[in-house]
Amino acid sequence: MNFIEFFRLALASILENRLRSFLTMLGIIIGVVSVILLISMTTGFREYLVRQFMGIGTNLIIINPGKTETKGLGQPGFEGVQKMTTGDTMALRRNAYALESVSSITVGTADVRYVDRERKVMVIGTDEAFVKVINIGVDAGAFFNADDVNASRRVCTIGYTVKNELFGSRNPLGEIIKIGGAGYRVIGIMEKKGTFIGTDDLDDVVYITVSASQRLFNTDKLFGLRAKARSAVMIEEAKEQIRIILTKRHNNKEDFTILTQESLLSSLNSILKALSVVLAGIAAISLLVGGIGIMNIMLVSVRERTREIGIRKAVGARRADILFQFLFESMLISLIGGIIGILIAFIGGIIISQFLPQVPPIMEPWVIALATIFSGSVGIFFGVYPAYKAAQQDPIQALRYE
Amino acid sequence: MVKGLRLVMKNEPLILLEDIKKIYGSGPTQVNALSGVNLKIREGEFMAILGPSGSGKSTLMNIIGCLDRPSEGRYLLDNIDVSGMKDDDLASIRNKKIGFVFQMFNLLPKQSALGNVMIPLLYSGVDARERKERGLQILRKMGLEGRWHHRPNELSGGECQRVAIARALINRPSIVLADEPTGNLDTRTGEEIILLFKRLNKDEGVTLIMVTHNPEIANEASRRIYVKDGKIVEDTAP
Ligand SMILES: Nc1ncnc2c1ncn2[C@@H]1O[C@H](COP(=O)(O)OP(=O)(O)O)[C@@H](O)[C@H]1O
Ligand SMILES: [Mg+2]
Numbered sequence: 215m216n217f218i219e220f221f222r223l224a225l226a227s228i229l230e231n232r233l234r235s236f237l238t239m240l241g242i243i244i245g246v247v248s249v250i251l252l253i254s255m256t257t258g259f260r261e262y263l264v265r266q267f268m269g270i271g272t273n274l275i276i277i278n279p280g281k282t283e284t285k286g287l288g289q290p291g292f293e294g295v296q297k298m299t300t301g302d303t304m305a306l307r308r309n310a311y312a313l314e315s316v317s318s319i320t321v322g323t324a325d326v327r328y329v330d331r332e333r334k335v336m337v338i339g340t341d342e343a344f345v346k347v348i349n350i351g352v353d354a355g356a357f358f359n360a361d362d363v364n365a366s367r368r369v370c371t372i373g374y375t376v377k378n379e380l381f382g383s384r385n386p387l388g389e390i391i392k393i394g395g396a397g398y399r400v401i402g403i404m405e406k407k408g409t410f411i412g413t414d415d416l417d418d419v420v421y422i423t424v425s426a427s428q429r430l431f432n433t434d435k436l437f438g439l440r441a442k443a444r445s446a447v448m449i450e451e452a453k454e455q456i457r458i459i460l461t462k463r464h465n466n467k468e469d470f471t472i473l474t475q476e477s478l479l480s481s482l483n484s485i486l487k488a489l490s491v492v493l494a495g496i497a498a499i500s501l502l503v504g505g506i507g508i509m510n511i512m513l514v515s516v517r518e519r520t521r522e523i524g525i526r527k528a529v530g531a532r533r534a535d536i537l538f539q540f541l542f543e544s545m546l547i548s549l550i551g552g553i554i555g556i557l558i559a560f561i562g563g564i565i566i567s568q569f570l571p572q573v574p575p576i577m578e579p580w581v582i583a584l585a586t587i588f589s590g591s592v593g594i595f596f597g598v599y600p601a602y603k604a605a606q607q608d609p610i611q612a613l614r615y616e
Numbered sequence: 617m618v619k620g621l622r623l624v625m626k627n628e629p630l631i632l633l634e635d636i637k638k639i640y641g642s643g644p645t646q647v648n649a650l651s652g653v654n655l656k657i658r659e660g661e662f663m664a665i666l667g668p669s670g671s672g673k674s675t676l677m678n679i680i681g682c683l684d685r686p687s688e689g690r691y692l693l694d695n696i697d698v699s700g701m702k703d704d705d706l707a708s709i710r711n712k713k714i715g716f717v718f719q720m721f722n723l724l725p726k727q728s729a730l731g732n733v734m735i736p737l738l739y740s741g742v743d744a745r746e747r748k749e750r751g752l753q754i755l756r757k758m759g760l761e762g763r764w765h766h767r768p769n770e771l772s773g774g775e776c777q778r779v780a781i782a783r784a785l786i787n788r789p790s791i792v793l794a795d796e797p798t799g800n801l802d803t804r805t806g807e808e809i810i811l812l813f814k815r816l817n818k819d820e821g822v823t824l825i826m827v828t829h830n831p832e833i834a835n836e837a838s839r840r841i842y843v844k845d846g847k848i849v850e851d852t853a854p
Pocket of ligand 1: 640641647648649667668669670671672673674675676
């Protein structure tokens with residue numbers, strides 16, 4: 215007998231007991247659907263994160279005060295985190311030639327008021343380099359320039375949400391808004407950015423010059439620096455230059471952390487990888503349960519078909535003929551279940567992306583291939599024992615079986 | 617040359633049983649189903665096996681048909697010792713040399729007459745087209761040409777048994793074994809089946825061994841043996 219004959223035999227038997235075959239498949243179907251959807255959603259989420267992080271800017275380097283990893287002895291806090299200042303920005307601009315631009319950042323919240331409308335808004339203090347470092351453009355008007363920064367002029371640009379909330383359909387350009395009580399002239403409207411990882415509204419922001427913001431919040435500390443390397447290959451070099459220059463300025467202490475988009479992504483990736491391992495575990499368990507279901511039904515089926523086995527053996531079926539007959543059946547049940555599962559998962563993915571258009575599940579080909587191979591293997595693995603039992607039957611005993 | 621060879625082979629028995637014993641179980645529940653059977657059957661014989669119930673007729677048939685192995689003794693089939701053969705080798709012999717007809721028909725209920733008849737060919741590696749051709753041909757010969765697509769539950773007892781005989785014959789075996797083939801049939805249908813067997817034996821030279829309780833049927837055979845308590849107590853062979 216060749217494989218096509220076994221295949222036909224198995225298919226005929228499955229079609230003969232449609233309902234039972236389907237119920238047997240159910241475990242595999244559910245397993246495959248959940249596994250594919252979970253993996254596809256993780257993949258979709260990872261792609262979304264990559265898009266979000268890469269969307270901030272290109273060759274971006276983030277410098278924040280404080281060291282995230284603790285090294286050495288001594289009391290933390292006392293020697294303390296040295297603050298970061300605009301002096302650091304100047305030093306990097308002068309000396310770190312691997313950097314294209316460097317920008318200071320302060321972050322705070324303040325009440326922003328226009329005539330009789332007031333709103334609590336995130337206020338970012340920065341300089342003219344900001345729009346070179348961060349991937350953001352100006353919709354109308356202009357971002358403040360070096361002169362505005364140096365003279366700490368009371369000018370601002372506003373995000374989309376702020377514009378809508380305070381001005382509605384009116385043109386804000388040239389209008390004066392009050393930020394923390396002081397008046398600022400609106401000189402630009404930033405382009406719409408949406409949300410970042412679904413939380414912060416990146417358009418509910420007002421940008422003012424860094425000097426104005428330090429006056430507003432009464433501090434000379436910066437939230438951090440944002441820099442842009444000249445090219446992707448210069449990122450490492452740039453990080454090293456930043457490290458050397460800032461360490462020297464901070465009394466030879468490395469009291470800051472340098473991050474890149476890649477380093478942020480790779481730590482996120484490792485979290486997602488851990489998640490994938492958990493998902494793989496769920497996959498294994500659900501397929502195991504499905505496989506046990508198949509084994510169970512196949513054992514019943516072998517028992518029910520004892521006479522058939524006896525008849526087949528009596529007319530010349532060898533052990534292998536019986537073994538493969540049953541093995542093909544369990545494999546095919548599992549494989550069909552897997553394919554149905556893939557189809558359902560595909561439809562499910564389309565439905566989910568209707569509800570989560572920003573994070574659509576991504577079904578990669580290898581997942582489909584893996585699901586197919588896995589479901590087939592489960593059928594073989596859990597079909598071996600019942601098939602072996604069938605093949606072992608003594609023809610006479612089997613013929614006598616009632 | 618060929619004729620001479622054929623003659624030599626004719627003189628050798630097709631089936632040779634030497635002191636065959638079959639013991640089931642062990643200890644106090646031990647059953648000696650066969651206790652020392654010696655038997656020679658020549659090609660082309662029509663032999664009837666008679667004997668009371670439980671005397672060991674079916675056990676003997678199963679051993680001759682290579683469905684079972686003797687506990688002791690030697691069995692030469694076509695001059696080949698099959699008493700110690702492996703399961704798969706016995707399966708091949710059953711497939712090619714032996715056709716079995718049972719009292720209970722033993723058809724697969726979910727297969728058509730044709731499907732049932734073709735099964736032995738599946739295990740001799742015959743391709744699907746030839747299987748169907750030969751299956752239809754043998755069904756025609758059994759007078760079932762219009763019934764090939766019917767399942768056993770849509771056929772009468774006599775028709776079922778004819779399907780079973782067609783299945784036994786499809787691989788052109790040299791031996792056909794029938795264990796009470798008319799036991800589940802009414803007298804008239806039984807007679808028809810016996811007629812079929814006789815024609816097979818006479819016209820095609822198939823060696824036929826049949827267990828029966830019916831003396832009339834047994835009288836149709838060229839030879840009769842009587843089995844009692846696992847032994848042959850009478851043999852009409854000259
Ligand atoms: N598989 C078996 N296990 C135990 N005893 C058996 C088995 N098969 C047959 N026997 C016993 O062997 C004896 C002969 O049985 P059998 O050959 O079927 O007799 P018959 O066909 O002449 O009625 C009986 O006593 C029967 O109970
Ligand atoms: Mg019997």
